[in-house]
Amino acid sequence: MKASQAIFVMVIVSAITVIGNWLFTDLEINPINALPGMAILALIAFLGWALSEATGRALPPIVFVSLLGIIATTPWTPGSEWVLAQTTGVEFLATTTPVLAYAGISIGRDIDKFTAMGWRILVVGAVVLTGTFICSAAIAHVTMNLLGMT
Amino acid sequence: MAAEERADQSRNQLPQFMYNWKLHGIVLVLVIIAEFIGLHTFQVGPGTVLLLPMLYALVIGIFLGPRFLKVASEKDMEDASPLITLSVLILVAKLGTNVGPNLPIIIESGVPLLLQEFGNLGTLLIGMPVAVLLGFKRESIGATFSQAREGSLAIIGDYYGLDGPEGRGVLGVYIFGTVLGAIYNGIMGGFVASLGIFHPYAVGMASGIGSASMMSAASGGAAAALPEFADEILSFAATSNLLTSATGLYVMIFISIPLAERYYKFLSRDTGEEESTEA
Numbered sequence: 001m002k003a004s005q006a007i008f009v010m011v012i013v014s015a016i017t018v019i020g021n022w023l024f025t026d027l028e029i030n031p032i033n034a035l036p037g038m039a040i041l042a043l044i045a046f047l048g049w050a051l052s053e054a055t056g057r058a059l060p061p062i063v064f065v066s067l068l069g070i071i072a073t074t075p076w077t078p079g080s081e082w083v084l085a086q087t088t089g090v091e092f093l094a095t096t097t098p099v100l101a102y103a104g105i106s107i108g109r110d111i112d113k114f115t116a117m118g119w120r121i122l123v124v125g126a127v128v129l130t131g132t133f134i135c136s137a138a139i140a141h142v143t144m145n146l147l148g149m150t
Numbered sequence: 151m152a153a154e155e156r157a158d159q160s161r162n163q164l165p166q167f168m169y170n171w172k173l174h175g176i177v178l179v180l181v182i183i184a185e186f187i188g189l190h191t192f193q194v195g196p197g198t199v200l201l202l203p204m205l206y207a208l209v210i211g212i213f214l215g216p217r218f219l220k221v222a223s224e225k226d227m228e229d230a231s232p233l234i235t236l237s238v239l240i241l242v243a244k245l246g247t248n249v250g251p252n253l254p255i256i257i258e259s260g261v262p263l264l265l266q267e268f269g270n271l272g273t274l275l276i277g278m279p280v281a282v283l284l285g286f287k288r289e290s291i292g293a294t295f296s297q298a299r300e301g302s303l304a305i306i307g308d309y310y311g312l313d314g315p316e317g318r319g320v321l322g323v324y325i326f327g328t329v330l331g332a333i334y335n336g337i338m339g340g341f342v343a344s345l346g347i348f349h350p351y352a353v354g355m356a357s358g359i360g361s362a363s364m365m366s367a368a369s370g371g372a373a374a375a376l377p378e379f380a381d382e383i384l385s386f387a388a389t390s391n392l393l394t395s396a397t398g399l400y401v402m403i404f405i406s407i408p409l410a411e412r413y414y415k416f417l418s419r420d421t422g423e424e425e426s427t428e429a
Contacts, residue, residue, distance in 0.1 A: 006236065009168050013237040016178050023185035024203065044246065045239035059403075060308045062242050062301075066399050069246015074253045087247045093202060094185070095241040096300055100204040101180040102237055103303070104211020105173070105222050106230035106313045107321065111212055117322050120284040124293045124319075125326030127280045128273045129334055129359075132297050133368065135272025136390075137348040137356035143262040144349055 006049050010042040013098055021094035029089050037086035041095070044068045167229035176214065176222060180207045197333030200363055205328055208321075231313050238304040242399075245301060249396045256396050259389050266355050266390065267397050273297055274410055281319075282417045290417075292319030295410040297359050298327055301399045309407060332367040335359075340371030343383075350376050354383035358390025360398050365391040 018031040018038050048065030052058075073080050073087070107114055167173075184203035191198050214222040222230075249256075277294030286293065292310070296302040298320050303312065310316040335357070343353045350372070357368035369387030373380035 005168055009233065009236045010240065012168075012174050013233075013240055016174070016181055017240065019178065020181040020185045020203075023182065024188075041240050041243040041247070044243040045236075048243070049236070049239055060305070061239055062304045062308055062399060063403060065239050065242045066246045066249075066301075069243045070250045070253065070396070073247045073250025075251065076253075077250070080250065084247065084251060087244065090244065092241075092244050092248065093189075093204065095244045096202075096204040097181050097184050097207045098177055099234060099237045099241055099300075099303070101177040101184070101207040101211050102230045102234045103307075103312045103317075103321065104180070104208040105176065105214055105227055106211075106234060107317065108212045108215035108218075108222060109224070109227045109313060110318065111215060111217065113315075114212065114318050114322070117286075117289065117318060120286065121289075121293065121319075121322035122326055122330075123284060124277060124281045124286070124290075125298075125323040125330075126334060128277045128294055128297060128323055129327065129331065129364075130338060131272040131274075131276035132270050132359050133272075133335070133338055133342065133356050134269075135275070136266040136269025136359070137342065137352045139269045140262045140266035140352035140355040141348045143265050144352060147261060149262065149351075 003046075003050060003053075006046060010046050014038045014042045016098045017090065017095055020097050021090055024091050024094040024097075029091075034089045037089040040072070040083060040086055041069075041090060044072060167232050170226060170229045173222070173226045173229050173233070176226065180211055183207075183210065194333055197336040197367060198363075199329060200332050202328060205325065208325070227313075231311055234307045234312050238300075238307055241300055242304050245395060245399075249392070252392045253396070255389060256393050259393055262352070263355055263386070263390055263393060266352070267393060267401060269356065270297065270359070270394065270398065270401060271406065271409070274406060274413060278410070278413055279417060282414070286319065287418070288315040288414070289319035289322070291407075291410045291414050292316035292321075293323045294319075295406045296320075296398070296402050297361070297364075298323035299360050299398075301360070301395075302402060305399070305402050305407065327361065327364065331361060331364040335364045336367035336371040338371070339368035340375040343372035343375040350379035351382055351386050354379075354386030355390045357383070357387035358392070358394055360391060360394035362391065 018034045021034050048068050049061045051064040052061035072083050184207040187206050190201040278290050281290035281294050292306050306316050306320040353372045358365050369384050373383045
């Protein structure tokens with residue numbers, strides 16, 4: 001994919017996102033006000049994508065995008081306050097909705113396989129949440145004991 | 151590796167997918183409908199069930215195909231797949247900007263808090279055998295490599311595509327976590343805390359799994375069970391949650407995914423299962 005094409009997609013998704021964001025915030029943050037923040041997020045996304053392509057996809061684009069997002073907003077980064085003031089106008093949940101809409105349409109192809117997971121995926125989901133919780137608690141507990149923190 | 155082939159495929163796809171205006175139009179309408187319905191919560195017993203706009207967008211989207219609502223064509227559904235991988239980058243950028251401001255707290259958070267992040271691998275160790283036993287094939291990888299939050303969707307989308315078996319797995323658990331995660335974690339947090347096996351601080355740290363609603367529910371449940379430690383539990387949970395949102399992506403990419411692939415090969419050989427459900 002060419003850079004111009006990636007930019008094209010970013011612009012479309014950004015446009016959809018700011019409209020969704022407008023409704024999500026109960027018409028408080030209109031698309032014009034959200035625009036600078038949205039542009040920053042899209043720019044970070046594009047630069048991360050470009051870095052991944054430039055390095056022959058040595059690492060997936062998400063790694064670069066996430067790093068750039070963090071670097072742009074640490075308290076030690078000059079101008080990070082301004083960046084944050086803009087990006088807080090774009091709600092996290094508003095950025096998830098378009099992605100899940102594309103995802104829904106895409107998995108509609110295998111709707112049978114998806115619904116066939118049924119109750120079994122609920123069991124797996126419950127085990128997954130329990131597994132994380134118990135293992136994290138166990139590691140924290142043992143480490144605290146070893147360090148004499150209890 | 152199958153993952154790389156898949157990624158190559160989606161990259162070499164004709165770029166026409168991005169000029170599918172009908173598809174973008176459908177997504178815009180889905181987003182408008184979803185945000186219009188808005189966020190809803192309701193109480194069930196001791197916990198809260200959460201319905202978020204993205205969930206409506208996902209579920210309506212699934213039923214748009216030729217067999218049900220006949221809005222999206224085969225081509226639209228095909229074109230949507232590479233667009234997930236790109237659109238999710240904006241979401242990841244937003245996640246990053248949520249982490250940046252908290253970097254000082256995260257750096258100062260201390261050894262036990264850092265190490266318990268590896269407890270997230272517990273999903274894999276305990277979850278995958280259960281998934282394989284329940285008859286899941288490569289769905290098991292997506293379903294159990296992480297707690298299936300937004301970052302997990304981004305990773306599975308990038309490595310395997312969300313429309314494959316791994317994608318179905320991660321989306322299934324994602325939906326479970328989104329709707330029922332808060333109520334489930336609330337009950338579990340309180341229950342585990344009341345058992346008294348783990349130090350209350352440890353239970354607090356375990357409550358932070360990279361989702362604000364699940365973290366609040368789990369630590370709230372634990373704090374209610376152990377009111378004398380409530381403040382510490384809540385603050386350890388919040389810090390741990392920040393830590394997970396910062397480190398989670400990297401742990402998943404560099405440890406969980408490779409480990410999940412090997413573990414799956416090992417387990418599926420054990421049960422004599424086929425390697426893939428793909429026809």
